[in-house]
Amino acid sequence: MNKLQEIAWKEKFPQFAGEVEIHARLELPRRIDLHQIPWIRPLLQSRWPQFLIRSLTLAGFVFTIFAGLFGSRVGSHNFAIIFVWIAWWTALKLAFIPLGGRSWCSVCPIPLPGEWLQQGGILEKSRRRFGLNLRWPKRLRGSWLQSGGFLLIGLFSAVTLTDARLTAWVLIGLFGLAVILSLVFERRAFCSYICPIGGFTGIYAKTAPVELRVIDTAICAAHSEKTCYQSCPWGLYPVALRDSAQCGLCMECLRSCPSDNIAVNLRPFGTDLAADIKSMRQSSRLDEAFLALVMLGSALAFAAVFTGPWGNLKSAAFAIGSPVWLLYGLGLLVLNLVILPGAFVLTVWMGQRWSGVKVQLRRAIADQAQVLLPQGLFAWIAFTVSFAFPKMNYVLSVISDPLGWGWNLLGTANSTWSPDVSAFSHALQVALLLVGLFWSARVAQRLVRKSNQPVFRQALPILLFCLVFSLAMLWLLVG
């Protein structure tokens, strides 16, 4: 009898007290455990569906590199530019993250070869494994390097987003780095500490309506082998999960748990934000606060460069190495490293002073940064609407002629059809920014209510910070 059959049998006839308890606890408030839905269960339990999707994304990744290196140098006629920076980047921000959290990480092709080498097999682990299996240095833990990576993207964005060759080399670089780190360090060091997209998806996964959690911690405590931890490529122990920022939803823990004690829950949006104080103390960190601020600064910079009417700014961002580019880079770094963090720290400090709440400033900054997450996510979505929608016609074109070699495989290579979204696009962007701001205010409200000293004045300066950011985005996108 295989594991799946065994579990179905157990569900039907719970034999032991522990199993009965599982069934009782599965009915978590405001949660739907997808793993308990009969047609979804085998899709999660088996490695094959995920492997097939990963194979497709890996094939797409390799083709993207090929197209970038050997296809047309005209970005709008090259699969690499259009599929990475228009199609995938849009799908990530409009669907994968807001609806599935880190769901993209579960099918991302970049860490695959490294992981296969690490585990000595493709679907299953084997005895013969490769790599030094070193622990990641303690001082490099957290999302600091991911923040730095995102700033690097911002510094070179005007070229990377428009030059197919460079896009290909960036992908090759990420791929190579992921493989090398897999061979040197244990588990997914690249995904956890380096990948800027991992940082981006991880931090906003806290707002998403998906979580992987242990059902009954007592069962885990009694389980001496900890097969979930042993099998997790990310090195996470599911019992310790306090939010969805770190878990890559690979489902290996769920597959290896002998007690069927892992749930993949659909949950209300933003459940991780301003959760109970104990969870918050364990999950909110200073590095994540910095990452949240870098995301806000990057959204502002991207909106100004790519959707604004300032030709000089675009030229400066494009002319890498020139004095104007250095000036642009300096401006970007000052915005992200000085102005936004400085303003945020000041607002938190003012809130503390004004309300008389006695919490260590570092702790307060880490906690209050959760307010920035809904607003940041919706700012990115609003930017994507203005950035990608007018360029969707390129997708049809490159599907038919992915390398820009004059092919017309599907008859759409010369398509000039473009959805005229101008009528509602601006209104939609305003609505998205408003939803983000409203949600951030609700998180601020929850934070105040759940704190030991619930004084509203503590939140007011931070909310003003959010309002100013929203107005700036509003002006950049629809002004």
Next chain:
Amino acid sequence: MSDLLKSLSPVWRWGILALLTLLILFLPIPGNAAEPAEKTFQIKASQFAYSPAILAVNPGDQVTIELLAADVVHGLSIDGYKLETTSDPGQTARLTFVADQQGSFRFRCTVTCGNLHPFMIGKLQVGQNALLWRGALLAGLALIAGIWGVRK
């Protein structure tokens, strides 16, 4: 006043917020009542910028854009207006239309002109940008809606 706000039931609170939202959305925003006039702009297009990039006109103005490509072929189409023209290097292309829609509209290059072509953008400002003002007011309201009830 503060006690009055606190004593309101959620239905009343949301009712007031909905009413304020409707007021912000539908109350007319005063603009300048200038007579429609003819306005001509000479725009120089070069990789990857229009100069000038921001055109301000009044509603009802008859606008003529003279587009002159300085380096390679450039185009110009205005979001929401369904107008388009193309200019060969050194040749001026003209586009005349009545600015009958109020607000802020992006115009974009329509001919692939280099790496940053998809982001070669300008802005046509027709009268007041009501959406921006209403958006700013609604942002304030969204903040109030989010925090209403938190005061202690």
